[in-house]
Amino acid sequence: MADTAKNDAFVEFERVQKSYDGVNLVVKDLNLSMPRGEFLTMPGPSGSGKTTCLMMLAGFETATHGDIRLGGTSINNIPPHKRGIGMVFQNYALFPHMTVAENLAFPLEVRKIGKSEREEKVMRALGMVQMQDFAGRRPSQLSGGQQQRIALSRALVFEPELVLMDEPLGALDKQLRETLQFEITNLAHELGITTVYVTHDQTEALTMSDRVAVFEDGRIQQLAAPDKLYEEPENSFVAQFIGENNTLEGVIKEIKGGVALVQLDNGDLIDAKPINVTEAGQRTRVSIRPERVEMDKSRLSPDAHTLKAEVLEFIYMGDIFRTRLRVAGNDDFVIKTRNAPDQVRLQPGQMIDIGWLAEDCRALDA
């Protein structure tokens, strides 16, 4: 999959497999190559193998099969402490018996860096996260956000080329998470570090990364830039996992001129863009984003198919309206409309017609 940058690849996984018990594969045939300086996130549900991948890269797990290369050399047999990879953990893993400054000095000390140079680097690293004033504190005297800032600067203080982050913002509240997301991406780009960022939060994946590798069932389901991932999911898992999504199930009637005619299970006909369906008669799951559903017939082509929908619930969310509909037997069909002065507020029980552009509706695997 997407072995685009083979030549200047910095991190490479080649046919990597991992099994803990000799019966099940946790990671199945992983191929990935990252250019230097890329920020790659690995979202995925728990148990999808994303953390295992990260741990194999860090050296805490060994690959059962395959090759992991860093800067062109295989690191399969290099112990973690010689890999020179910075790492940020979910629960910060700041050493509680050391002060902030001692924590940051630790990686420099084990590298036998002299005291004056050490102090200078520590202060510089603290400066990167605006935490210079906290050098003398113990980790327990800091808030969660502050601790994660320190953990971040500790992972950067010895100037690694590659930094791994294992759900670093998982334990923080929403607002702090958003601030730190921004800080982390800025810092990574400023310093030109290659970053692998594991998360189960798909918004984090979308907002932070250059590319996203969606994990499920031990495989990368799709590796793409965030916008491409959201707008053009390649299979129904990715469509479901990234962002909000409406699905309708049916059978392909015909594929003609890049448009698939889909007969839904209740008999209605709709147009969709065929993605991984090839022939008539195949079962399919069509995916449409809530904000791409159109209620205004004038915006659709005259011969476009429309569906009858019953309004079940109207939720006012401030910036947007979220309306839940019953469409073709699906009670969880959601549409989102912008809160504009001329926008109608639908009433429960109301019957409306909805439709969409064929390219916004993707016919995926069932």
Add this chain to the structure above:
Amino acid sequence: MSDSTANGLVLAADGTPLKRSLSRAMRRQKMRAFMLVAPLLIFVLLTFIYPIGVMLSRSVQNDIVPETLPETVRVLGAWDASIGELPNEAVYAAFMRDMSVAIEAKRHTRLGSRLNYEKTGFSSMFRQSGRKMKKLDPITDAPFKDKLIKIHKGWGDVETWKTLQTYSGLYTSGYFLNAVDARMTPEGMAWQPEDKQILLKLFGRTLVMSLIITGSCILLGYPIAWLLANVSPRNANLLLILVLLPFWTSLLVRTSAWKVMLQQNGVINEVLVWIGLVPDGDRLILINNEFGTIVAMTHILLPFMILPMYSVMQTIPPVYLRAAKSMGATNWTAFWRVYFPQSIPGIGAGSILVFILSIGYYITPEIVGGTKGVFISNRIAYHISSSLNWGLAAALGTILLIVVLALYWAYDRIVGIDNVKLG
């Protein structure tokens, strides 16, 4: 509003000061909490604190002398011992009167035993004189000085009266001085003769051996505790059962088992001889010495070291080691700089527990210690049950208690008691 502040006081809704109404509300809670503790508190007070207090107070009590010889003590107070002459007839007459009362009540032999702790010979002197003095009348047979000296020449010895005078107070520091190999003489404090100095040596040995036992418990227990904290919960449970198994066996059985293992015809020696490591005629002496005590006590006290260590190590997430390694630390550096410092509270708790237990240990040194491996507690037991010198036993016990408290205090100053975690 309820938080109206007339003259600076915060008032509750009904106008009473908030502080008072809060303390009234809390009183019930406090009472209930106290009632829950009360049964145990009373039990401990009656069966532990009070008897210990009574026992320890014996270390300074000396009322047997002034109570048995009230008049003698009073008259003897005026006698100047430094001149070196025997006391005058008044003292002898008073002594005779006191003794006839004491002999009637059969209390003079007890006084003899008491004074015998200070100067050997008193016990037999009182017993023998008692029989003969019974025949004298305390009033009509005066004067008594020469008669008493005739009954037992000890009454003609200035030293006898000096000792009596020295130990005539209600309280004495004599037992404590004895406990540290000294004694109280009419001239003041003096060391015991060389051949009688054993208690300080015993204290020293108890401390040193307890430290050795604590040290070997740390060395043997640390890897086990680490293993316990780092294997899967199933295996950890099994291991924990193995660690606790000795607790379910009688202490006496375990100690006796060591006797079987360590004696010259025991398992270890037999095996060593069979392998050829040790010649048959020159078997190792593993028991009835310090070595036997240390081995057996280390084994017995090991669980007390492992359990606190384990409970502390359980709380150290393995992610710290990973973090350290990701920063470039070798396995050893990661352990020594990151894991070990966090496990110190467990070592501290285990060490205090093992050290305090071993410093007062009795059964094991008694069985496997021989003469070279016994502890101060064995000496205390001897004075309690064999020599019946309870005063000295109490003094030894008090000193032991003070030493433990002092060490505890020192530990608190150096390591900090907050650094001790039992779970």
